[in-house]
Amino acid sequence: MNITDWIASLQSLRDRALGELADAQDMRQLDEWRVQYLGKKSDLTQISRQMGQLPAEERPVLGEHVNQVRSVLQDALTKKQEALHAAELERRFAAETIDVTAPGRRKPRGSMHPLTQIIEEIVEIFVAMGYEVAEGPEVETDEYNFEKLNLPKHHPARDMQDTFYLTESLLLRTQTSPMQVRTMERMRPNVPVKVIAPGKVYRRDEDDATHSHMFHQIEGLVVGEGIRMSDLKGTLELFARSVFGADQTVRLRPSFFPFTEPSAELDIRCTNCGGSGCRMCKDTGWLEILGCGMVHPRVLDGAGYDSRRFSGFAFGMGPERIAMLKYGIEDIRLLYQNDLRLLRQFHRVL
Amino acid sequence: MKLSYQWISQYVDLHDVSPEALAELLTRAGLEVEAVTARNQGVRGVVVGEVLDCQPHPNADRLRVCTVNVGAAEPSIIVCGASNVAVGQKVPTALPGAELPGGSIGVAKLRGVASHGMLCSAEELGLETKLLGKEQTEGLYLLPADAPVGADLVAYLHLDDVVLDIGLTPNRSDCLSIRGLAHEIAALLDRPTTFPERRTPTTEGPSPVSIRIETPLCARYEAQVFDGVAVGPSPVWMQMRLMAMGIRPISLPVDITNYVMLEWGQPLHAFDLDTVRQQTIVVRAGRAGETLVTLDGETRKLDEDTLVISDAERAIGIAGVMGGQNSEITAGTKSVVLESAAFDAVSVRRTGQRLGLKSEAQQRFEKGIDPNAITGALVRATELFAELTGATPVGAPVCVDGPGTKLSMAARAVPFQPARCNMLLGTDHGPELMRDVFRRLGFAVETETDDQWRVLVPPRRPDVVLEADLVEEVGRIAGYAAIPSTLPATSTTVGYRPPLQVLSRRTRNVLMAVGMNEVVTYTLTHPREVDALRVPADSPYRSMIPLLHPMSEERTALRTHMLPSLAEVARYNLAHGVSGGAIFEVGRVYWPTELPLRQQPCEHLQWAGLWFGELEPAVGERARPYDFYDAKGAIETWLEALGWLDDARFVPVRMHWLHPGRSAEVQILGQRVGTFGEVHPETAAALDIRRAVYAEFDLERLQALTKAEWKVQRLPKYPASRRDLAVLVDVGVPVQALLDAARDAAAEASILENCALFDIYQGKGVAEGQKSVAVAFRYRADDRTLTDDEIVQVEQRIVRAWADQFGATLRTV
Missing domain, CATH: 3.30.56.10 (Phenylalanyl-tRNA Synthetase; Chain B, domain 1)
Structure with missing residues (x-):
């Protein structure tokens, strides 16, 4: 055979090999093909070995052809391998495909009661401002619930709260305000006193959409030298912005509580209409959310802080009302019904 | 306190202040106006008519065809269905085109007769019917005989008024009168009050009545006597003002006392002088056994604490609270003695409370009256008596001061x-x-x-x-x-939560994380709820603190146990289609040290959990009831989060309300911190919650335990070997005992790092009365890789210990 024949035979070898490669279906066939065309016993190897029979000057020419075919076949093999690999993956993926819309395997989340969430949120605001959390007895003495709060027996202002009495002198506290006195008596003569006291309170009210015989209050008290009513306003403004949004504004409105003087109600901009007037705020644009004032001098003096030297502010708010405003709960009884269909909506992290 | 805008306008110039603006002004000053209501609820085009003729309707038994003079050239023919219509009456007549609160009036054919308008009842006019007598609300609202025919009714009845409803705080007793409110509004507007000239008594001579004060609880008593009083209805304007202020018109003398009280804030009382024996009025303490029938017809028991007005012989009134029937003004009254006095606030309040009364007079006395108004009000009433009743004042007013503290008239x-x-x-x-x-x-x-x-x-x-x-x-x-917004300029303080608060928070967070829902329940409950707990009659759980005056029959005492509270939640939810749930509450129970209560009880902080109904199944799982191990898992996670799990021991326990074979107590450092288990079937039945698991833990006791300092364990350098053992034991052998025995047996070699249950089986292939328990052991040394020999030696020791102690046999699979 002369060189032309060798070259022709090389080309037919290449064509045959490529043809078979194209038909290969899997890695096994591919491997057979590799042995057949690129292996040690392949025709291509045979040709290289027989190259010695050619004249010396023609050997490099044929060698180059052999290398070329080898490289073509090698490249084709690599490509085919990749293609087959990809196809195989495709097949596997198709077989392994699952329904991603089916539900995940979840641990059921529990929930925190909305009142706890509100109380925690509010208490946390004041803890961050350096207040100490205090909790006190729900079964209170008349002395702490009323008398030490400037509400002597037979004072008409006692009518503001209908009381559950247990004995003549023991009662279910009608407000968290006794904690003002208990805290001052514990802390005196130290200042500043900064305390936030959440807890349950009780009133002899018929349960309806807006009244509950048991509900919660959060009492705040600050006593020190030079405490001003403007400090009360500023503090509550911070609180209102934190709970109801950074654009909140507050206003103080004169009011009366026996244990504060001056006394005020704190209004915030209506959370429903933003102040333009709606049914919820009775067209006033404001919502009343808490009562507050400067600690009455008699309360200060009675608790051991000389009212000529010290002053203080106090406030008391109802988390039920705030929860109802924030979450759109229209009936206070829902907060005590514990319907799991409602409570489970509080799975969210608020 | 209601405020008539028309009335107050007499005493302060409000020409540029609308009722709404006045309401806002008062609210911003601390006198919160809760409602602004127009007295005219939509009446227009209604006139005073006079019924000239009244004939039966040809086609209807209950209707009458009336000829009504409305001041026009021709009378109107109006069909009327009211039973009290009669010839000669003055009646409110709505002419065609008129407006009423219920709609507009036109010409209408009623059973074939054209009616040119409508004769109106009080309700149709939108009047406050609850302040009117029966005879004024049933049928037509009849007007006085002197009502001018054809006059506009709105003007005639002074309906062009607006009423402000003020939610007065109890400190502002001064605003319980028109004059007081006038002072307040004048101050807010910086305008003068325009009261008429200060009046002085104009009557002279000795008074027929003599007054004696025998108690320090009456600081002053003034009285004026009148003769020739004609008792009839008061004029329309006075009736309308009283109604605007929420007071029912009664009769002229009584209306005058109420009118002056509203104007001056000083309560007055009128007695029929002819019933006052010996024309003597004595203010004194009540006597034991004494009774008085008050104006409302009730027989009242008087006592030494009751401040009484009496004549020479008997009580005729309860001072400041309510008058007696025996001295009441009646249609036949001719002579009147009018009282204007200062009674002790506390005494009046206590008497009112004892008798369950809350009169307008009482409310003013208990909050404190203006001593300067005592005389002023009496003079003003004298004037109105003379002007409106035709009465003649007899003698000068009597004024007597009591034996106690003198009234201070000075600033x-x-x-x-x-x-x-x-x-x-x-x-x-x-x-x-x-x-x-x-x-x-x-x-x-x-x-x-x-x-x-x-x-x-x-x-x-x-x-x-x-x-x-x-x-x-x-x-x-x-x-x-x-007032600006500032922050307190105190020294810096560090926020602080007491440890029990921190523990409660952590508990809530962990229980929520394990899928439980927090509830908040009422702490007031009923003693019979404890019956379900199966506790003996002398159990402390039955010592519930009762309320003196409960509000409802269901909630009469403070709870001593939380299971009934949680069961109520379960019951509610099961009844509302919820298939089950895991709920918890962090709350208090109230344990008295003694009953009847003498001191504040122990308010004990617990958390309690209830797993009831069915567990919501994940996809592919079947629904199943919550069981003991669901609860135990939650409790273990909770203890783990608090760092107590390794110290906790679960020991079988008997609690009255729990299944005796399925309940455990948790001991930490030898102390019981809580119990849990399946609810006793009888308790569950009594609570109507079917099967459930209940747990309660004492947060205060847990808080009091001291925890050792905790550091992380070093990570191991050498590999561990896991070996499993399965043994057959009697079903009664607790897993915990097997694990404890294994740890004991392996203790000496100190290569057993951990052992844990991984399977427990009873049934096919295991003999009756036995169970198969499979335990996984992890062996490791911290200084070498273990050899098989070492492990097998320990393992054999464990197997031997199990065999010796529990008769366990190795199970070959």
Whole structure:
């Protein structure tokens, strides 16, 4: 055979090999093909070995052809391998495909009661401002619930709260305000006193959409030298912005509580209409959310802080009302019904 | 307190202040206006008509065809269905085109007869029917005989008024009168009051009545006698004013006393002088056994604490609360003695409370009256009696002071420091502004030094006693809007939560994380709820603190146990289609040290959990009831989160309300911190919750335990070997005992790092009465890789221990 024949035979070898490669279906066939065309016993190897029979000057020419075919076949093999690999993956993926819309395997989340969430949120605001959390007895003495709060027996202002009495002198506290006195008596003569006291309170009210015989209050008290009513306003403004949004504004409105003087109600901009007037705020644009004032001098003096030297502010708010405003709960009884269909909506992290 | 806009306009110039603006002004000053209501509810085009003729309707038995003179050239023919219509009556007549609160009036054919308008009832006119007598609300609203025919009804009835409903705080007793409100509004608007000239008594001579005060609880008693009183209805304008203020018109003498009380804030009372024996009035304490039938027809028991008005022989009234029937003004009354007095606030309040009464007079006395109004009101009433009843005052008014503390008519001097006022408010008000506030309020100012004033507060303002009260007045009148927003300039403090609070928070967070829902339940419950707990009769759980006056039959005492509270939640949810749930509450139970209660009880903080109904199944799982191990898992996770799990021991326990074979107590450092288990079937049945698991843990006891300091374990350097063992034991052998025995047996070699249950099986392949327990062991040394030999030796020791102690046999699979 002369060189032309060798070259022709090389080309037919290449064509045959490529043809078979194209038909290969899997890695096994591919491997057979590799042995057949690129292996040690392949025709291509045979040709290289027989190259010695050619004249010396023609050997490099044929060698180059052999290398070329080898490289073509090698490249084709690599490509085919990749293609087959990809196809195989495709097949596997198709077989392994699952329904991603089916539900995940979840641990059921529990929930925190909305009142706890509100109380925690509010208490946390004041803890961050350096207040100490205090909790006190729900079964209170008349002395702490009323008398030490400037509400002597037979004072008409006692009518503001209908009381559950247990004995003549023991009662279910009608407000968290006794904690003002208990805290001052514990802390005196130290200042500043900064305390936030959440807890349950009780009133002899018929349960309806807006009244509950048991509900919660959060009492705040600050006593020190030079405490001003403007400090009360500023503090509550911070609180209102934190709970109801950074654009909140507050206003103080004169009011009366026996244990504060001056006394005020704190209004915030209506959370429903933003102040333009709606049914919820009775067209006033404001919502009343808490009562507050400067600690009455008699309360200060009675608790051991000389009212000529010290002053203080106090406030008391109802988390039920705030929860109802924030979450759109229209009936206070829902907060005590514990319907799991409602409570489970509080799975969210608020 | 209701306020008639028309009435107040007489005493303060309100020409440029609308009722709505007045409401806003008062609200911003602390007199919260809760409602602004027009008295005219939509009446227009209604006139006074006179019924000239009244014939039966040809086609209807109950209708009448009336000819009504409405002041026009021709009378109107109007069909009327009211049973009280009669010829000669003056009646409100709505002519065609008229408007009523219920709609407009036209010409309508009623059973074939054209009716040119409508004769109206009180309700159709939108009048306050609950303040009117039966005869005024049934059928047509009949007008007085002197009502001018054709006159516009709105004008005639003074319906062009607006009523402000003020939610007065109890300190502002001064605003329980028109005059008091006039002072307040005048101060807010900085306008003068326009009261008529101060009146003085005009009557002279000896009075037929003699007065004696025998108790210090009456500081003053003034009285005026009238003769020739004609008792009839009061004039329309007075009736309408009373109604606007929410008071029922009764008869002229009574209406006058109420009218003057509304105007002056001083309660008055009228007695029929002819019933006052020996024309003597004595103010004294009641006597044991004494009774009095009051105006409302009730027989009242009087006692030494009751302040009584009596004549020479018997009680004729309860001072400041209610008069007696025996001295009541009747249609036949000719002579009247009118009382204007100062009764002790506390005494009146206590008597009212004891008798369950809350009259207008009582409310004013208990909050404190203006001593200067006692005479003023009596003089004003004298004037109205003379003018309206045709009565003649007899003799000068009698005025007697009581034996106790004298009334102070003078202004009260209250020290005031302008600088301190600004400090307390956080404001920068100048002294001139403060002076101006006091001038507007009618408080005189005496200046001792620039920074030490004396403010003279008139007795009509009993609420202003201390400097702080004056500070509030300055803040209020100058406006709270002038107070800036600042923060307290105290030394820095660190926020702090007490440990029990922290423990409660952590508990809530962990229980929520394990899928439980927090509930908040009422702490008031009923003693019979404890019956379900199966506790003995002398159990402390039955010592519930009762309320003296419960509000409902269901909630009469404070709970001693939380299971009934949680069961109520379960019951509610099961009844509302919820298939089950895991709920918990962090709350208090109330344990008295003794009953009847003498001191504050122990309020014990617990958390309690209830797993009831079915567990919501995940996809592909089947629904199943919650069981003991669901609860135990939650409890273990909770203990783990608190760092107590390794110290906790679960020991079988018997609690009355739990299944004796399925309940455990948790001991930590030898102390019981809680119990849990399946609810006793009888308890579950009594609570109507079917099967459930209940747990309760004592947070205070847990808080009191001291925890050892905790550090992380070093990570191991050498590999561990896992070996499993399965043994057959009697079903009664607790897993915990097997694990404890294994640890003991392996203790010496100290290569057993961990052992844990991984399977427990009873049934096919295991003999009756036995169970298969499979335990996984992890062996490791911290200084070498273990050899098989070492492990097998320990393993054999464990197997031997199990065999010796529990008769366990190795199970070959």
